[in-house]
Amino acid sequence: MRQSLIYFLLSLPILVMLAWFYLDKRKIKQRELKRIQLSAQPLPPEYLHILQSQFPLYARLPDELQNKLAGHIQVFLAEKDIVGRNGLEIKDQIRVLIAAQACLLILNRPGNYYPGFRSILVYPETYVASSTRTEGMLHITGTSTRAGESWHRGPVILAWNHVLQGARDSRDGHNVVMHEFAHKLDEENAAMDGLPLLPTAQQYQQWSQVLNAEFNVQQQKWANGVDDVIDSYGATSPAEFFAVVTETFFEKPHQLEHHHPELYEQFKQCYLLDPKQWSKDKGN
Numbered sequence: 001m002r003q004s005l006i007y008f009l010l011s012l013p014i015l016v017m018l019a020w021f022y023l024d025k026r027k028i029k030q031r032e033l034k035r036i037q038l039s040a041q042p043l044p045p046e047y048l049h050i051l052q053s054q055f056p057l058y059a060r061l062p063d064e065l066q067n068k069l070a071g072h073i074q075v076f077l078a079e080k081d082i083v084g085r086n087g088l089e090i091k092d093q094i095r096v097l098i099a100a101q102a103c104l105l106i107l108n109r110p111g112n113y114y115p116g117f118r119s120i121l122v123y124p125e126t127y128v129a130s131s132t133r134t135e136g137m138l139h140i141t142g143t144s145t146r147a148g149e150s151w152h153r154g155p156v157i158l159a160w161n162h163v164l165q166g167a168r169d170s171r172d173g174h175n176v177v178m179h180e181f182a183h184k185l186d187e188e189n190a191a192m193d194g195l196p197l198l199p200t201a202q203q204y205q206q207w208s209q210v211l212n213a214e215f216n217v218q219q220q221k222w223a224n225g226v227d228d229v230i231d232s233y234g235a236t237s238p239a240e241f242f243a244v245v246t247e248t249f250f251e252k253p254h255q256l257e258h259h260h261p262e263l264y265e266q267f268k269q270c271y272l273l274d275p276k277q278w279s280k281d282k283g284n
Contacts, residue, residue: 039071101177108272194238
């Protein structure tokens with residue numbers, strides 16, 4: 001009896017691990033089934049009207065990608081909490097435009113709908129946030145106005161007026177939703193370092209070579225006050241470079257491909273999309 005009890009106690013951790021593995025696997029399977037069901041549902045007519053009237057980039061997508069984006073929007077809205085701050089009432093327009101712009105980045109990427117966080121906080125307009133920086137032995141705290149930010153393993157914060165501007169003007173190379181959700185893709189491999197998860201292992205070496213070289217060029221241009229199709233904010237860090245080039249890739253694909261062909265090719269492989277073809281597919 002005593003020996004049986006000892007065997008039971010010794011095997012208990014293994015039994016617990018097996019049970020946890022089974023339940024976790026079952027949970028994942030149920031989640032994937034729910035996602036399939038959600039993505040198969042047609043968008044409500046009012047959602048479709050919002051996309052067609054306020055997100056011109058949607059109209060340039062091939063029909064296949066429009067349908068895929070609609071499915072992603074359904075899943076995104078079911079899994080993320082979009083919360084208004086400073087009295088902002090969250091209406092369908094806000095939910096749909098945030099979801100559409102965020103899901104554009106994951107249209108063809110294998111992944112998990114931005115894991116690791118659930119909340120998206122939306123302010124009516126540009127908001128004031130505090131920050132702390134270190135200079136030597138000093139910790140300096142200050143405030144700054146922001147259009148958006150992405151907390152590591154935490155919420156995405158957005159200013160609605162910038163969200164709306166980014167959706168309505170899809171050719172200016174500035175899109176706060178794409179920028180902040182690019183940071184979320186970047187952190188999926190643990191750190192915001194400008195190196196997102198890539199579809200194949202072979203891509204990492206080439207990505208690092210091209211991105212490091214292009215980042216150094218942008219820093220030099222920034223220091224010399226030279227303009228580029230890539231916004232100068234991208235020169236502040238590798239993480240910001242990835243987020244800024246993501247905006248440019250989706251909104252100014254022809255200019256990016258013309259001035260930075262190797263960089264464009266890396267982002268095309270990263271997102272498994274070729275935005276410069278979209279207007280051609282629609283005959284524009």
